[in-house]
Amino acid sequence: xxxxxxxxxxxxxxxxxxxxTVPTLLLLGNRVFGISSNLRHICAACIPANIPFFKYDxxxxxxxxxxxxxxxxxxVLAANFLKDPAPFQVAAATQRDLQALxxxxxxxxxxxxxxxxxxxxxxKGLIFMVFGGFLIGFGTRYGGGCTSGHAISGLSNLQLPSLxxxxxxxxxxxLMTHFGLPLLxxxx
Amino acid sequence: xxxxxxxxxxxxxxxDFEVRSLDAMCVNDSHLxxxxxxxxxxxxxGILFGITFIKAEIVSWFRIQEMFRFQSFHMYGxxxxxxxxxxxxxxxxxxxxxxxxxxxxxxxxxKSFNKGQIYGGLLFxxxxxITGACPGPLFAQIGAGFLAVSVTLLSAIAGTWVYGxxxxxxxx
Numbered sequence: 001x002x003x004x005x006x007x008x009x010x011x012x013x014x015x016x017x018x019x020x021t022v023p024t025l026l027l028l029g030n031r032v033f034g035i036s037s038n039l040r041h042i043c044a045a046c047i048p049a050n051i052p053f054f055k056y057d058x059x060x061x062x063x064x065x066x067x068x069x070x071x072x073x074x075x076v077l078a079a080n081f082l083k084d085p086a087p088f089q090v091a092a093a094t095q096r097d098l099q100a101l102x103x104x105x106x107x108x109x110x111x112x113x114x115x116x117x118x119x120x121x122x123x124k125g126l127i128f129m130v131f132g133g134f135l136i137g138f139g140t141r142y143g144g145g146c147t148s149g150h151a152i153s154g155l156s157n158l159q160l161p162s163l164x165x166x167x168x169x170x171x172x173x174x175l176m177t178h179f180g181l182p183l184l185x186x187x188x
Numbered sequence: 189x190x191x192x193x194x195x196x197x198x199x200x201x202x203x204d205f206e207v208r209s210l211d212a213m214c215v216n217d218s219h220l221x222x223x224x225x226x227x228x229x230x231x232x233x234g235i236l237f238g239i240t241f242i243k244a245e246i247v248s249w250f251r252i253q254e255m256f257r258f259q260s261f262h263m264y265g266x267x268x269x270x271x272x273x274x275x276x277x278x279x280x281x282x283x284x285x286x287x288x289x290x291x292x293x294x295x296x297x298x299k300s301f302n303k304g305q306i307y308g309g310l311l312f313x314x315x316x317x318i319t320g321a322c323p324g325p326l327f328a329q330i331g332a333g334f335l336a337v338s339v340t341l342l343s344a345i346a347g348t349w350v351y352g353x354x355x356x357x358x359x360x
Contacts, residue, residue, distance in 0.1 A: 005243070011262050014244030015269020021237055023277035026294050027286065028229055029220075036323040039348040053352035066227040068327050070234020071241065075331025078242035090250045093259040098250075109248035110320065110334045117336045125339065128318055133326075133340035135315025137347025140323060142308025142358065144299070147322040150309075151267055156274030157296055165305040172313015177256035180314060 006082045008089075022156050031063055034149030036140035038068050101185045123188045143168065220290055241328040249320025256317055302360045315344075 025031040042065075044058035090098075090106050098106075105111040119125045140146040143165050145154065150169075154162020241247050246266060254260035280286070281294050288294060316322055319340050321329060326344060329337040351358075 008245055009240065009243040011244065011265030012269050014240050014246065015266045016273050017236065017240045018266065019270035019273025020277065021233065022274035023281060024233055025230070026278075026281060026296075027288055028233070029222075029226075029290065030288050030292055030294055031230070035327075036348075038327075039323060039345050040352070042345050043349045043352060047349060049349075049353075051349075051352045053355055054349075062224065063227045063230045066231040067234040067237070068324075070231035070236075071238035071324065072234075072327050072331035073231070074235035074238020074240075075242050075247070075328035076238075076333075077235065078239040079332040082239065082243060088248075088250075091254045091259045094250060094254045094257055097257060097259075098253060106250070109245060109250065109332070110329065110337070111249060115249065115334055115336050120336050120339055125336070129336060129339040130343045132315045132318030133343030134347040134350075135311050136319060136321070136323060136326065136340070137315075137344030137349075138351045139308045139310070139312030139315055139347070140344075141348045141351040142304045143312055144302070144305055144308065146312060146324075147267070147316075148324055150305075152270050152274055154299060155271045156278050158275065159299045161299040161301040161305050164301065165309040168306045168309025169313035169316060172310040173252075173256045173317040174313075175310075176314040176317035177253065181317065184318070 002082065006084050007086075008084055018152065019156070022153055025067075029063065032149070033153045034145055035064075035068060036136075036146035036149060037061065038064050039137050040141060041065055101181060127184050127187065139169070139172075220292065237324075238328050238331060241325060242332050247321065247325040247328045247332060252316065252320040304358070304360045307359070 022033050025033050040054070041058045041061050044054040044056060048054035088106070088108055095106055098111075103111050103113060105113045113119070114124055114128045120129065136146075140149075143150070145162070145165060147169075150159075150162040150165040155166060244262075244266060245251050246263070251260070251263055255263035278296065282296070286294055312322075319326070319337075321337070321340065323344065326337060326341050330341065
């Protein structure tokens with residue numbers, strides 16, 4: 001059983017499980033699935049600095065912090081007890097494209113030459129962690145949600161603004177991948 | 189700065205209603221006040237969610253690169269199936285007027301359009317392609333042992349904070 005679960009899961013299995021998160025949270029207590037809001041709740045809880053955007057009762061949204069805390073724990077469990085012994089697979093075409101950019105490590109889910117601990121205080125760390133992370137936090141709140149809140153919750157409820165947001169962040173991703181990354185990889 | 193959607197259900201002490209209406213999720217609150225340990229059930233769902241994220245490799249920078257380069261169907265499959273399953277579930281909830289386990293009617297609110305969804309969406313897309321993570325995977329990557337991603341997460345929190353700080357001056 002554990003061996004079976006340790007293989008990489010098929011996209012349809014993951015899709016069904018993530019899709020079911022939407023009604024599960026609604027049925028458990030009228031909660032709407034959306035993860036980026038947690039970044040705001042963390043700001044509201046830790047550094048509100050009298051900014052109106054962070055002056056609300058974040059404790060009422062604590063369920064979401066519990067949810068994401070559970071997700072971290074789930075990741076710990078999966079990475080330690082459901083580890084796939086087979087080597088990590090990357091699509092051949094992607095590997096070729098990324099090698100051309102300068103990525104060297106294809107052995108794990110994250111390339112160590114970009115996201116290793118030893119990269120934190122380098123120009124790579126500044127680009128891939130600090131700059132990239134900032135865009136995630138700023139962009140998701142400006143856009144009112146992320147992949148979970150807009151693409152999954154919002155589209156599930158047939159919301160046009162969520163479709164617009166989803167198209168926008170997919171477009172942003174394509175632009176960055178094809179035009180931005182080649183430039184960023186030249187910086188180091 | 190024109191969409192002011194005040195849901196009568198939300199007891200709001202903050203007079204800046206847009207603060208909430210602009211947000212993806214905060215408008216849909218349960219009206220019940222529950223003791224904190226009721227939140228443990230959300231943590232349990234979160235655990236299953238985190239395991240799924242790791243085992244389906246959604247947290248992988250490479251899977252996101254494959255997606256944005258159209259070189260694998262994997263992520264499209266995950267998101268596509270999730271939306272279909274979510275949409276069918278919501279139709280069932282609406283059709284049969286299902287209630288929560290506490291007997292509250294389930295409320296779904298419509299979102300209103302603002303230009304932030306385009307500008308913010310684009311910026312988030314840039315960040316997604318760079319880091320290989322949307323906010324959920326960001327937390328899961330750290331759990332999976334990619335500890336340097338903590339820096340990405342802290343920077344994302346900083347980004348959210350800066351948005352809150354400059355929000356009034358941004359086009360919406």
